[in-house]
Structure formats: C-alpha cells, structure tokens
Amino acid sequence: MSPTQAIILTTELIPLGTASAIPAQGRHLSALAVQRQGAVLLFDCGEGTQFQLIRAGLKRSRIDAIFITHFHGDHFYGLMGLLSTMALLHRTEPLTVVAPEGLEAILGSLPGLVNDGLPFEVHFVEIAKGCDHAIVAETEVYTIEAQPLQHRVFTIGYRYQEKPRPGHLDVEKARAMGITDYRYYRDLKAGKAITLPDGRTVQPDEVVGPPQPGGSFAYVTDTQPCEAGIALARKVDVLYHDATFGQDLRGRALDTGHSTAREAAEVARRADAQQLLLGHFSARYKTLDTLVEEARAVFQNTEAAEELKRYVLRET
Amino acid sequence: MSPTQAIILTTELIPLGTASAIPAQGRHLSALAVQRQGAVLLFDCGEGTQFQLIRAGLKRSRIDAIFITHFHGDHFYGLMGLLSTMALLHRTEPLTVVAPEGLEAILGSLPGLVNDGLPFEVHFVEIAKGCDHAIVAETEVYTIEAQPLQHRVFTIGYRYQEKPRPGHLDVEKARAMGITDYRYYRDLKAGKAITLPDGRTVQPDEVVGPPQPGGSFAYVTDTQPCEAGIALARKVDVLYHDATFGQDLRGRALDTGHSTAREAAEVARRADAQQLLLGHFSARYKTLDTLVEEARAVFQNTEAAEELKRYVLRET
Numbered sequence: 001m002s003p004t005q006a007i008i009l010t011t012e013l014i015p016l017g018t019a020s021a022i023p024a025q026g027r028h029l030s031a032l033a034v035q036r037q038g039a040v041l042l043f044d045c046g047e048g049t050q051f052q053l054i055r056a057g058l059k060r061s062r063i064d065a066i067f068i069t070h071f072h073g074d075h076f077y078g079l080m081g082l083l084s085t086m087a088l089l090h091r092t093e094p095l096t097v098v099a100p101e102g103l104e105a106i107l108g109s110l111p112g113l114v115n116d117g118l119p120f121e122v123h124f125v126e127i128a129k130g131c132d133h134a135i136v137a138e139t140e141v142y143t144i145e146a147q148p149l150q151h152r153v154f155t156i157g158y159r160y161q162e163k164p165r166p167g168h169l170d171v172e173k174a175r176a177m178g179i180t181d182y183r184y185y186r187d188l189k190a191g192k193a194i195t196l197p198d199g200r201t202v203q204p205d206e207v208v209g210p211p212q213p214g215g216s217f218a219y220v221t222d223t224q225p226c227e228a229g230i231a232l233a234r235k236v237d238v239l240y241h242d243a244t245f246g247q248d249l250r251g252r253a254l255d256t257g258h259s260t261a262r263e264a265a266e267v268a269r270r271a272d273a274q275q276l277l278l279g280h281f282s283a284r285y286k287t288l289d290t291l292v293e294e295a296r297a298v299f300q301n302t303e304a305a306e307e308l309k310r311y312v313l314r315e316t
Numbered sequence: 317m318s319p320t321q322a323i324i325l326t327t328e329l330i331p332l333g334t335a336s337a338i339p340a341q342g343r344h345l346s347a348l349a350v351q352r353q354g355a356v357l358l359f360d361c362g363e364g365t366q367f368q369l370i371r372a373g374l375k376r377s378r379i380d381a382i383f384i385t386h387f388h389g390d391h392f393y394g395l396m397g398l399l400s401t402m403a404l405l406h407r408t409e410p411l412t413v414v415a416p417e418g419l420e421a422i423l424g425s426l427p428g429l430v431n432d433g434l435p436f437e438v439h440f441v442e443i444a445k446g447c448d449h450a451i452v453a454e455t456e457v458y459t460i461e462a463q464p465l466q467h468r469v470f471t472i473g474y475r476y477q478e479k480p481r482p483g484h485l486d487v488e489k490a491r492a493m494g495i496t497d498y499r500y501y502r503d504l505k506a507g508k509a510i511t512l513p514d515g516r517t518v519q520p521d522e523v524v525g526p527p528q529p530g531g532s533f534a535y536v537t538d539t540q541p542c543e544a545g546i547a548l549a550r551k552v553d554v555l556y557h558d559a560t561f562g563q564d565l566r567g568r569a570l571d572t573g574h575s576t577a578r579e580a581a582e583v584a585r586r587a588d589a590q591q592l593l594l595g596h597f598s599a600r601y602k603t604l605d606t607l608v609e610e611a612r613a614v615f616q617n618t619e620a621a622e623e624l625k626r627y628v629l630r631e632t
Contacts (some may be wrong), residue, residue, distance in 0.1 A: 022401045029397075047397035051339055069425040072516045075372055077393070081345075081363035084389040085338045102427075109425035111387040111418075111469075153427070243354040 011036040011162065011215050013238055015279060015305040016052035020222075020244045020258070021074050023048070024283030028307060029074045032060055032219060032279075033241060034160055035310075042066045043158060043219040045239075046236040049078035050085050056308050059091075060086060064138055067144065068099035069221060070155035071106070080110055087118045094121040098136045098146070100154045101126040112279065129154050132228075142214070147232055149223035151257040157223065159232040162313075166190065173203025174207045215314035216278055221280045224254065225263040233271035237314045240305060241267055243278035246285075261291035263275070265298035277305040320384065327478065329554055329631040331595060331621040332368035334562045336538075336574070337390050338600030339364070343540070344623060345390045348535060348556060348595075349374055350476055352457065359474060359535040359556075365394035366401050372624050376402060378410075381453055383460065384415035385537060386471035396426055403434045410437040414452045414462070416470045417442040432524055445470050448544075453632075458530070461509050463468045463548055465539035467573040473539065475548040478530025479631075490523045509563045531630035534589070537596045540570065541579040549587035553630045556621060557583055559594035562601075575605035581614035593621040 012035045019029035029046025033056065040063045042049070053060055060082065068076045076099070086095070098105065104124045107113045125136050127146055136145040136158075145159045166189040174185065181203065184194045188204045195201050218233040221242035233239040244258035253260050259267070261278055268276035278291055278297050285291065288304035295302040323452040329353045333344035345362025349372065356379045356446055358365070369376055376398065385393045392415070402411070413419065420440045441452050450475075453460040463474045482505040490501065495518065500510045504520045511517050516551050516627045519617040534549040537558035560574035575583070577594055584592035592615050594607055601607065604620035 021404050026438065028367075047394065048367055051344075051364055051367075073397055073426075073428060077397045077400070078363065078558065079391055081393045084393070088337050110389075110422060112389060124447060 004174075008071060009037060009165070010267050013217060013218075013240070013242070013277075013311040013313060014056050014058065015054060015277070015307050015309065015311075017044075017046050017047055018279045018281055018307055020076070020280045020282050021072075022283055025281075025286055027281060028052055029078065030069075030221070030280060031078065034217065034313075038062050041144075041160065042091060043076045044069055044221075045073045045078040045082060047077040047081075050082045052071070052307070053082075061085055061089060061091060063095065065096035065098065065144075066137070067146075067156075067158050067219070067238070068097070068103065069149075069157070070100060070151060070153050071102070072143070072153065074090070076103075080107065080113060081105070083113055083118060083122070083240040086120065091102055091118075091120045094123050095118040096123045096125060096137060098125040098156075098158075099127070100156055101128050117192045126158055143234065145230040148225040149220065149228055151224070157218065157220040157229055157232045159236065160217040162216065162221070164211040164214055167209035167211050169208050177202065177207070179207070192280075217313055220267070222258055223259055225267050226257050229267050229268050230271045233267060233273050235272050235274075237274045238277060239268050239271065239275070240277045240279050242280045243295065243304075244280050245283050246291055249282075262298055263296040265295035268302070270297040273299075273312075274301065277311065278302060280304040325353060325481070328482055328532075329556070329593075329627040329629060330372050330374065331556070331593070331623050331625065331627075332365055332372060332594045333362050334621050335390070336598050338599055341508040341597075341602055343597060344368055345394065346380075346385075346537070346596060347394065348621075350533065350629075354378050355380050357460075357476065360385055360391045361394040361398060362390045362396075366398045368623070377405060377407060378490045379411065381412035381414065381460075383452070383462075383472075383474050383535070384413070384419065385465075385471050385473070385535070386416060386467060386539070388469065392419075392540070396423065396429060399423070399429055399434060399438070402436065407434075407436045410439050412439045412441060414441040414460070414472075415443070416472055423503075426453060428530075431612075436565070439495035440509045443472055445564055458558050461548065463544040464549045465536065465544055466539045466542040467540070471538055473474075473534065473536040473545055475552065476531065476533040476535070480527040480530055484523050484528050493518065493523070502535070530547055533629055536583070538545060538574055539585050540573055541575050542558075546587045547581050549589050551584060551588050551590075554593060554627060555584050555587065555589040555591070556593045556595050558596045559607055559611065560596050560598050561606055561621075565598075570615060577611040581611035584615040584618070589615075590617065592598075592618040594618060594626065595621040 014033040019027035030044040031049040032043045034041040149155045149157045216236040220229040240285035241264035242259040243261040243264040245253045247260045247262040330349040332347035334344035335629045346360040347365040348359045350357040465471045532552040536545040557577040557580035559577040559580040561569045563578040592624045
C-alpha cells in the first residue's frame with residue numbers, strides 16, 4: 001500500500017432493518033448505519049437495533065449521532081435500549097440525537113433515561129413542525145441536512161453529504177521531482193506548498209489533482225413520493241427510499257403515507273441519483289424480486305436493501 | 317391416544333431472554349413465556365421480546381397477560397413494540413398488563429400508545445409501592461400472586477399457581493362398569509355424577525382419583541436473596557431466579573441488588589422448590605458452567621435457563 005492509498009477513506013452504508021411496521025420474513029425494524037473510519041451515524045433506531053449493531057460488527061461506542069425520522073414505534077423504540085446500553089458500557093462522550101420536536105420530553109418520561117442522569121450528555125437537535133429545511137449536523141467531514149417528508153405524522157428525511165476530499169497525488173510525478181518523504185505528500189494533499197531540502201518550492205497543484213467530490217446519501221422514509229425527497233436525493237451516490245408496496249397497491253401506499261417501489265424509482269430518476277436502495281418492505285412480501293423489477297423499469301441501478309450488507313458509498 | 321390422555325394439559329416455560337442489562341454472549345434481554353394450550357403469559361418484556369416470541373413459535377396474538385417486574389429498561393423496553401405490533405396485527409381482545417405503579421403513565425407519554433388509541437383495551441393492574449402481597453390475576457386455571465423483592469428500584473416477584481386438576485380417570489375400571497361414552501368421562505372428571513342408559517348412577521369417586529395439584533412456577537428477578545422470593549417459591553415446580561454473578565462477586569451482587577448463583581440455590585433449597593433455573597446472567601460469563609456448579613453444591617436440581625428451550629412445568 002502506498003502512502004497516498006493509506007489515507008483514502010471508504011464510507012459504507014449498512015442497512016440494519018428493512019421491515020415496515022412489524023418484524024417479518026426475517027427482516028428487522030428500521031435502522032441504517034453509515035460508517036466511516038469506524039465512526040458510525042445511525043439513521044432511525046427501531047426496536048432491536050442494538051442487536052443488529054452487534055451482528056453487523058459495529059461498535060455501539062463509536063456512534064456519534066442518531067437521526068430519527070418520526071415517532072412511529074418501528075423507527076425509534078430501539079433508542080431507549082441503545083441509550084441504556086451506552087450508559088451501562090460507561091460512555092462518557094456526548095451523543096447527538098436529531099429528531100422531530102418532542103423526543104427529549106418522550107425520553108424524559110421513561111425512568112432512568114436522560115432526566116435521571118445518563119453518564120453522558122445527549123445533545124438533542126429537535127426539528128420544529130413548520131421548519132422546511134435545516135442543517136442539523138456538521139463536522140469537518142460531512143454536513144447533514146433535513147427536510148420534512150409526506151407521511152401520516154411529521155417525518156424528516158435526511159441527506160448525508162461529505163465535503164470535497166483532497167485531489168489525488170501523482171506519486172510517480174512527485175518521486176520524479178525528488179519528493180519522497182511522506183510528510184511532504186501530506187502537506188501537498190492538504191493544499192500547502194512545500195520547500196525541499198535543496199531549496200526548491202513545490203506548489204500543491206504541481207502534483208495534486210483537483211479536489212474529489214464527497215460522497216452523498218439520502219435517507220427518505222417513511223413518505224409518499226414528494227419534492228423534498230427529490231431535493232434531498234439530488235445527485236446522491238445512494239438513495240435509500242421507502243418502497244413499502246408494489247405499484248398494484250398504490251392506493252394502500254397513498255392511504256398509509258408510503259411509496260411504491262415504482263414511485264421510489266421515479267424519485268431516484270428525477271433526482272438523478274446514482275443508485276437506489278429500496279427499503280421499508282411490507283410484511284406481505286416474502287421475496288422482493290417483483291418490487292425490484294418494477295423499480296428497475298424506471299431506474300435501472302436499483303437493489304432491495306439487504307440487511308447487514310455493506311454498500312460502499314463511493315469507490316475512491 | 318385415549319380420550320383421557322387427550323385432555324391432559326402440559327404447561328411449558330420458555331425462557332426468551334436470560335441476559336442482564338445488555339445483550340451479550342448471544343443472550344437476549346429478560347423475558348420468559350408460560351404456555352398452556354397455546355395461551356401465553358409473559359413475564360418481563362425486554363427489548364426484542366417480540367422477535368424472540370417469533371423464534372420460539374409463540375403467537376403474539378395468544379398472549380393473555382404480561383407481568384413486568386420493574387422499570388429497568390432491560391425488563392420492559394420491549395413492551396412498547398409488542399403493543400404496537402399487536403395493534404398492527406388487529407388485536408381486539410383485551411390484554412392485561414401487571415406492573416409496578418406508573419406504567420400506564422409511562423406508556424401514555426409515548427406517541428401512538430394507549431392514549432392515542434390502541435384497537436384493544438389494555439387492562440392495567442398496577443402494584444403500589446408499600447403493597448406487600450397481592451393476587452394480581454386469576455382465571456379458572458391459575459392464580460398469580462405478587463410480592464415485592466429487594467432490588468435498587470421497586471421490583472415485583474411473581475408466582476404462577478395452577479389450580480388443582482381433576483384426578484385421573486381409571487379407564488379400565490370405567491369400561492368394566494360399562495361406561496364407554498366420552499361425554500360420561502368428561503362429566504365424571506368434572507366431579508359430576510352420571511346416570512347411565514340402564515338407570516345406574518355412578519359417582520365420580522368410583523372411577524376418578526383424587527385431584528392432582530396444579531403446577532407452579534416462581535419468577536424471582538431482579539433481586540437480592542430475600543424472604544419474599546422464598547415465599548413466592550414455596551414448593552414450586554420451577555423457580556426462575558436472578559443469578560447475575562458467581563459467589564466470588566457477592567459484593568458486586570450486593571451493590572447492584574442482585575443474587576449470586578449460590579444465593580439463588582439457597583433460596584430454592586429453603587423454599588423446597590423442585591427445580592431451579594438460573595437466569596439474568598452478567599455479560600462477563602461466556603459459559604455458565606461455574607455458576608451451575610456452585611448452585612448445584614447447594615441445590616442439586618439446577619440448570620442455567622436456556623433460551624427457547626421448553627421446560628415442562630410438571631409431567632402429568
């Protein structure tokens with residue numbers, strides 16, 4: 001492995017639960033992990049998510065933030081147990097929890113949670129009804145954006161957007177210029193000019209290519225197909241979208257505030273997404289082939305999200 | 317199968333979760349099902365209990381009552397999801413939920429549960445602090461008794477006591493007397509005299525033995541060893557008892573309000589129980605052999621409760 005390859009980062013998406021409403025057909029309740037360098041972001045936290053994290057080999061201690069879409073039990077009843085377990089594992093690092101307004105009050109009503117004193121701080125970011133767009137989390141690495149979707153209750157969709165990464169360093173060219181020290185590579189990739197021992201100055205753009213766009217991912221569930229979903233999914237690498245029913249049950253999807261697989265594909269197409277992962281499957285579907293087929297007719301690069309599979313966000 | 321065998325009923329105990337506090341070593345959070353003729357009683361309902369019910373082949377729709385010991389998350393965070401699932405499965409039969417006082421208020425604070433209208437009635441039986449003994453459920457078949465245990469928070473232990481069953485009918489003797497119709501057997505076993513077509517009257521005690529004592533079971537966790545635990549376990553067929561630690565960690569057991577395996581065995585011996593199932597194991601124990609050994613030195617008929625195994629309460 002060359003020094004430059006060593007700092008290439010891969011972001012993985014790991015669906016933990018793809019069932020809607022009730023666990024069935026071996027599928028679990030809603031949750032999806034985004035992992036980058038071992039750090040984890042969690043989208044939704046249905047009952048049993050802490051067990052799925054163990055199965056996926058993801059460390060509960062490495063979760064930095066949790067994003068809840070809405071207050072139907074299958075999307076957040078695992079949060080209480082996960083917080084309890086973090087406390088029992090002696091977590092001290094603060095945890096960010098983003099959710100529709102009301103979550104802190106809900107958790108505060110449960111004995112032992114939050115109010116009775118977890119050993120770590122929970123930083124609640126609550127999204128008020130009526131808010132139509134917000135940046136809910138930002139680090140040096142990524143930004144997370146929220147927009148309300150169209151469901152039976154107030155529901156938030158999220159977009160995870162990594163910031164541009166340094167361009168590729170042309171190692172061959174650098175070596176030919178006599179640059180061999182790893183510390184020079186690091187500085188050049190960070191955009192800094194270097195001065196070699198022989199007095200020559202090298203500008204970054206002499207050996208480093210243009211910045212690479214960051215990976216992006218949209219988590220759009222539970223919802224009818226809607227403009228906010230399309231906006232969140234604009235040109236993303238991966239869109240995870242509600243596909244509770246097949247198109248033959250479009251009426252039922254409309255009644256319950258969900259999407260069909262075909263509608264999910266239409267969102268992916270209109271958003272110009274790279275890849276679509278269908279999720280939140282009704283318990284009635286033992287196999288998912290028909291849902292995938294109907295979606296592929298509209299948007300070819302579609303898969304049914306498979307629990308515990310690791311999807312690479314963007315090959316770098 | 318003879319007609320009399322057909323009405324023999326077997327009660328099974330099915331541990332669903334034997335971990336303490338956090339899921340570990342492949343063990344799940346606290347729950348134990350008692351099944352009789354397909355009807356299920358549930359003792360505790362830690363997160364993920366609804367998944368364990370599926371694995372155990374127990375119908376969620378057949379749960380008549382749920383008994384919660386205390387409000388530590390690992391004993392009741394599965395209740396919210398289970399109630400939601402029952403609602404989504406269109407349950408209409410009422411459900412009894414027995415717990416320390418406060419549960420209805422806790423559940424009422426969660427969106428969609430209880431107050432927002434489940435499609436079935438939840439009949440809450442809440443045990444007030446200070447109450448030192450109560451009959452919390454009674455049917456034609458069984459009685460359930462509650463007593464407070466000794467834990468860090470208000471915690472209830474339960475005893476499931478079946479009522480005496482009709483004595484064995486001596487089919488050989490009945491046939492010799494010319495009684496062959498199944499309906500006569502049923503009446504005789506129910507304690508009714510019968511009149512045969514030839515005019516003879518037969519009293520039940522001519523062909524039916526004395527009533528059989530009903531099976532019994534005590535669920536005693538989480539707790540230090542205590543007199544209430546012994547009283548609940550008096551001569552039971554099976555005692556499930558907190559055995560979080562080994563005797564070498566007795567100090568830690570005392571600090572956290574738990575029992576050691578040896579202490580669980582002492583409770584079983586003093587209560588004159590038939591069988592002891594150890595449970596609620598600390599995550600530190602990868603295997604349970606040492607806990608079982610230390611308990612057997614005090615009470616021979618001891619096992620480490622095995623999840624999803626079916627323990628017959630009493631061979632009949």
